[in-house]
Amino acid sequence: MGNASAMLTQYDIEEVQDHCNYLFSQQEIVALYSRFCQLDRTAKGFISSDEFLSIPEFSLNPLSQRLLKMVDGLNFKDFVAFLSAFSPQATTQQKIEFIFKVYDADGKGRVTFKDLLEVLRDLTGSFMSEEQREKVLGQVLEEAGYSRESTLYFEDFMKILSKAGLKMEVEVPVD
Amino acid sequence: MNQRVGTDSSPLRFAACESASLPLFATFIGARRRAPPARTHRQIGSQLVGRRILAAMGGLDSSSMETDLDRPNIEEYLTTETIREVPKKLHLSDLLDISPTLTEAAGAIVDDSFTRCFKSNSPEPWNWNIYLFPLWCLGVVVRYGILFPASFSWLVSFSNLISCMFCRVGVLALGWIVFFAAFLPVHFLIRGHDKWRCKIERKLVEMMCSVFVASWTGVIKYHGPRPSRRPQQVFVANHTSMIDFIILEQMTAFAVIMQKHPGWVGFIQKTILESVGCIWFNRTESKDREVVATKIREHTQGVDNNPLLIFPEGTCVNNHYTVMFKKGAFELGCAVCPVAIKYNKIFVDAFWNSKKQSFTTHLAQLMTSWAVVCDVWYLEPQYIRPGEIPIEFAERVRDMISVRAGLKKVPWDGYLKYFRPSPKLTERKQQIFAESVLKRLEEI
Numbered sequence: 001m002g003n004a005s006a007m008l009t010q011y012d013i014e015e016v017q018d019h020c021n022y023l024f025s026q027q028e029i030v031a032l033y034s035r036f037c038q039l040d041r042t043a044k045g046f047i048s049s050d051e052f053l054s055i056p057e058f059s060l061n062p063l064s065q066r067l068l069k070m071v072d073g074l075n076f077k078d079f080v081a082f083l084s085a086f087s088p089q090a091t092t093q094q095k096i097e098f099i100f101k102v103y104d105a106d107g108k109g110r111v112t113f114k115d116l117l118e119v120l121r122d123l124t125g126s127f128m129s130e131e132q133r134e135k136v137l138g139q140v141l142e143e144a145g146y147s148r149e150s151t152l153y154f155e156d157f158m159k160i161l162s163k164a165g166l167k168m169e170v171e172v173p174v175d
Numbered sequence: 176m177n178q179r180v181g182t183d184s185s186p187l188r189f190a191a192c193e194s195a196s197l198p199l200f201a202t203f204i205g206a207r208r209r210a211p212p213a214r215t216h217r218q219i220g221s222q223l224v225g226r227r228i229l230a231a232m233g234g235l236d237s238s239s240m241e242t243d244l245d246r247p248n249i250e251e252y253l254t255t256e257t258i259r260e261v262p263k264k265l266h267l268s269d270l271l272d273i274s275p276t277l278t279e280a281a282g283a284i285v286d287d288s289f290t291r292c293f294k295s296n297s298p299e300p301w302n303w304n305i306y307l308f309p310l311w312c313l314g315v316v317v318r319y320g321i322l323f324p325a326s327f328s329w330l331v332s333f334s335n336l337i338s339c340m341f342c343r344v345g346v347l348a349l350g351w352i353v354f355f356a357a358f359l360p361v362h363f364l365i366r367g368h369d370k371w372r373c374k375i376e377r378k379l380v381e382m383m384c385s386v387f388v389a390s391w392t393g394v395i396k397y398h399g400p401r402p403s404r405r406p407q408q409v410f411v412a413n414h415t416s417m418i419d420f421i422i423l424e425q426m427t428a429f430a431v432i433m434q435k436h437p438g439w440v441g442f443i444q445k446t447i448l449e450s451v452g453c454i455w456f457n458r459t460e461s462k463d464r465e466v467v468a469t470k471i472r473e474h475t476q477g478v479d480n481n482p483l484l485i486f487p488e489g490t491c492v493n494n495h496y497t498v499m500f501k502k503g504a505f506e507l508g509c510a511v512c513p514v515a516i517k518y519n520k521i522f523v524d525a526f527w528n529s530k531k532q533s534f535t536t537h538l539a540q541l542m543t544s545w546a547v548v549c550d551v552w553y554l555e556p557q558y559i560r561p562g563e564i565p566i567e568f569a570e571r572v573r574d575m576i577s578v579r580a581g582l583k584k585v586p587w588d589g590y591l592k593y594f595r596p597s598p599k600l601t602e603r604k605q606q607i608f609a610e611s612v613l614k615r616l617e618e619i
Binding site: 032056060067071095098102161163173 | 265266267268269270271272273274275276277278279280281282283284285286287288289290294530587591595596600601602604605606608609610612613616
């Protein structure tokens, strides 16, 4: 760290801010940049999976593999855009969009029973059997008016989750 | 509720973490208090019952490299206010709402308490204006050109000897020459009188360390009673750089446990440090732990051996934080004498970031700075209290050292620098979530 190209100009900061829809302040973007440089040890311009996994708290998160697929190889601009869903300024819709993207791993715009099952498997590991997971999912889906065969789209997620009162905020430490 | 990722007080960070993931977790706790625990909750029950059992579970598992105490005790940080009553019925939104887990992950990406421990915090540059900059240049000339080199081409008017005497590398070189001139004959020739030989070798090593310290103009203040040579005691200190060992060694000849290094450091380890009775370990070997534990035990029981110095953190930390102490030094049944070391960064940052620079570069950096300023406190010997387990004892000593040296405590295992966290930690999170879902399922 500390090489000449590690300095952000005002233009860079504004470009990044525009890309993340002004969800982070300029100070936060500078702080995120120093964090990005700290994680990107070999100054490649992106953070590799290995470098993400060297953060113990991230590594032991049950959803780390899913998130890794989303965040691996992103440059700084996209990295900030990725984290913008966690900004206190982000709307509920933006947060639900993020959650939808986590479920919709193949990016087709729809979430099937299989996708729901996969995320539940990540979250519960070996402490629930496959039958138990299917049973739980089937039950709650039916109670909400869906079935095992139904496909959930973003609008469905909005309907289900907007009442939930999502708390999904991260504070960027600004020196 | 903001997921506050503060730059200090990592326990608070974890408190926020835990309470953020509480909606389902809380249900479980709430349920547990109302109804008698079901069979499936036997394991969870023991997990929550307190530090002892948590620690014991971690302590019993001696075969894995990482301790289970990588996460702090949940009970300490949960208060009754953070546990809210949640409706028992399971809805689709509860399962779809993965926001607590995602928030934890994003929080870790943005700032985490572990990488903070190994960040080299370079001080603000002070030479930024027109009259300070030439002064700084002059300083560079003096440091690199006069203090550091042994080359006499700079000091044409002085004789070689005098220039050597004032130059650090010269001092060091002179020291090595004197040391080897005395050490080698003593080591190889005085075979019969082992006690004398050991005594002389000890003195020589102490002298050599003093020369080392002089070569980087070490200004070291020692506080507290000097270590005594008695059996049944072990010294533990926080670890910032390999020079910790040299600083402590110049006062008392310790036997130390070190990782075997390649290169010239390894050569010195093999030849000289053997004479003070050092023990070697290898981080990457899994069976190494038991072997080293046995060696340590034998050493502390020997009457003639040098006092043993252990760095329980297991790795170099940046002298602002302490990572978890390994329990090996604390389960020997003998006195543990804590030593706190705090470097003053006024002239140079003594933290050896082993991922960024080799030891030679680190030494060169120290030798080209004005001085290394440091405080060493020898603290009161501690004994394990009845009913205390080694991990608790280690934490208590870590508390003492952290308070004395003004360091912040972080609940991570230092070896996470080299290894990934144990999957058991992820499994524990999964277990909590799964059991809460199942519990609510039973109540539908």
